[in-house]
Amino acid sequence: MTKPIDSVAIVGGGFSGAMLAARLAERGTASTLINRTADFGLGVAYSTPFDGHLLNVRSGRMSAIADRPDDFVVWLKATHPALADPDGFAPRRIYGLYVQARLAAVEAAHPDLIRRLVGQVIAVETAGVRLGDGSLIPARAVVLATGNPAPRTAGSGSSRRILSDPWAPAALERIDVDDDVIIVGTGLTMVDMLLMLEGRGWHGRAMALSRRGLMPRAHGERPDPPLQPTRTLLTAPLSERLKAARALARDHGWRELMEGLRPITADLWVLADVATRRRIVRHLRPFWDVHRHRLATVIGQAMERMRSEGRLSLFTGRVHAITADDQGVRLEWRHRRGEAAPLSASWLIDCTGPGHAADADPLTAPLIASGRARLDPLRLGLDLDPLGRVLDREGQPDPSLFVLGPPARAAFWETIAVPDIRKRIDQVTGALISQSLIG
Structure with missing residues (x-):
C-alpha cells in the first residue's frame, strides 16, 4: 500500500521541486507538487522561450540525477542529437523540456505518487499548506522550493519606464529597437536581458551600473582540469x-x-x-x-562584442535616486569619489538579481514571527540545519519543514546550480524517508 498522496507538500514546481518529487516517487514516497502555473519543471530559468539563453554549465554536468551523470546527454542524443555535445552549452529552453520529460517519465513509472496541483500557497501550517482559495493540503512535511524571487532594487514598478521584474511576461516588448536602456546590476540577469533584446533586433545602447562594475567571466573553449586545493x-x-x-x-x-x-x-x-x-x-x-557563475563561451564573446562596439558601458557605483516620466528615466548615482553625472535613457531594467528577503516574504515572514523559523545571522535567508530543516527561534530543527534550492543559500551558499541542487535533493529525500520510517 502506498502512502497517502499528501504525505509531502512541495511548494514550488520549478527544477528543485519537480526533481525532488521525482526522486521521492522513485523511493516510494508520495508528494503533492504545487506550482502557481501549469508549467511544472521550468521555473524562471528554464521557462525562457529564447534559444539564445544557454546553460551556464556544460551539458555533461547537467544531469538531473546524481547517480546517473550522463542522463541529460543521453536524453539529448535521443531527442536533439545536434546538441548532444557533453562539452557544449544547450539552450535553457531545451533543458526545461528535459526536466519535464523526466518528471513525466517518473509519473508514468510510479502512478499516483506525484500529484500536480496548480495554486498559490499563502501559508504553511502545522497540518500542511493553505492555498489562496482557502483549501488545506494536508502533509506530514513541507518543502519550500520557491526558487528565486524578482529583484527589489528599482521598486515595484511605479513608472512604466521602470521594468522592476525583467522576467515578467512581455516585459521587454515595450523597448523599441533604437531605445537606450539603463540596467541596474551587471550580472547574469543583465546578460540575459541584453541577449533577448538583441534577439528582437534591438541596436540601442546599454548603460549598466553595479557596485563593483563587474561582469560574469566566460568559460574556456574546452573544459578546464580542476586544480587540487592546497x-x-x-x-x-x-x-x-x-x-x-x-x-x-x-x-x-x-x-x-x-x-x-x-x-x-x-x-x-x-x-x-x-x-x-x-x-x-x-x-x-x-x-x-x-x-x-560563468557564461557560455559564445555568450561571453557576444558581451565583449557589445562593449567593443560601444553599445554596453559598465559603471561602478551605487544608486542614489531614480526618477521617471513619460519620456524616460534618470538615474542619479555615486561612485567612490562622490557624485557622478546622471544617466538618462528611455528605460530602466532592474537586473540586481533575486530579491531574497525571508522576513518580508508573505510565506516565510509569518513563520519567523511565530517562532517556527528564524533568519540566519547574516539575514541571507532562513536558518537551516545541514539537512535543510528549518531552525526555530531556539535553534531546534523542524522535522516537518525543509527548504530546497535558491532559498537555502544562507545555509549552503552554493545552491542555485543544478550540480549543487541535485546533491541537496538526495539529502532532503533521504531525510524525508528516514523521518517517515521513524514516524
Whole structure:
C-alpha cells in the first residue's frame, strides 16, 4: 500500500521541486507538487522561450540525477542529437523540456505518487499548506522550493519606464529597437536581458551600473582540469586563503582554481564561522560570483562584442535616486569619489538579481514571527540545519519543514546550480524517508 498522496507538500514546481518529487516517487514516497502555473519543471530559468539563453554549465554536468551523470546527454542524443555535445552549452529552453520529460517519465513509472496541483500557497501550517482559495493540503512535511524571487532594487514598478521584474511576461516588448536602456546590476540577469533584446533586433545602447562594475567571466573553449586545493586554501584564515588563491590563479589559471573549489564550496561555507561568512559576503562575494557563475563561451564573446562596439558601458557605483516620466528615466548615482553625472535613457531594467528577503516574504515572514523559523545571522535567508530543516527561534530543527534550492543559500551558499541542487535533493529525500520510517 502506498502512502497517502499528501504525505509531502512541495511548494514550488520549478527544477528543485519537480526533481525532488521525482526522486521521492522513485523511493516510494508520495508528494503533492504545487506550482502557481501549469508549467511544472521550468521555473524562471528554464521557462525562457529564447534559444539564445544557454546553460551556464556544460551539458555533461547537467544531469538531473546524481547517480546517473550522463542522463541529460543521453536524453539529448535521443531527442536533439545536434546538441548532444557533453562539452557544449544547450539552450535553457531545451533543458526545461528535459526536466519535464523526466518528471513525466517518473509519473508514468510510479502512478499516483506525484500529484500536480496548480495554486498559490499563502501559508504553511502545522497540518500542511493553505492555498489562496482557502483549501488545506494536508502533509506530514513541507518543502519550500520557491526558487528565486524578482529583484527589489528599482521598486515595484511605479513608472512604466521602470521594468522592476525583467522576467515578467512581455516585459521587454515595450523597448523599441533604437531605445537606450539603463540596467541596474551587471550580472547574469543583465546578460540575459541584453541577449533577448538583441534577439528582437534591438541596436540601442546599454548603460549598466553595479557596485563593483563587474561582469560574469566566460568559460574556456574546452573544459578546464580542476586544480587540487592546497591546505592553506582550505584551512587558513580568510586573508591567507585569498592570498593563496591569487597565487594559484596566477600560476595555474583562475578557471582551474574555480573548478577545484566547485565540488567543496558548500562544505567550506558550512564549516565557516559567522565572522568569516560575513567577510565573504561583504568583501568577496562580487568577485566570487563573476568567476564562479560563468557564461557560455559564445555568450561571453557576444558581451565583449557589445562593449567593443560601444553599445554596453559598465559603471561602478551605487544608486542614489531614480526618477521617471513619460519620456524616460534618470538615474542619479555615486561612485567612490562622490557624485557622478546622471544617466538618462528611455528605460530602466532592474537586473540586481533575486530579491531574497525571508522576513518580508508573505510565506516565510509569518513563520519567523511565530517562532517556527528564524533568519540566519547574516539575514541571507532562513536558518537551516545541514539537512535543510528549518531552525526555530531556539535553534531546534523542524522535522516537518525543509527548504530546497535558491532559498537555502544562507545555509549552503552554493545552491542555485543544478550540480549543487541535485546533491541537496538526495539529502532532503533521504531525510524525508528516514523521518517517515521513524514516524
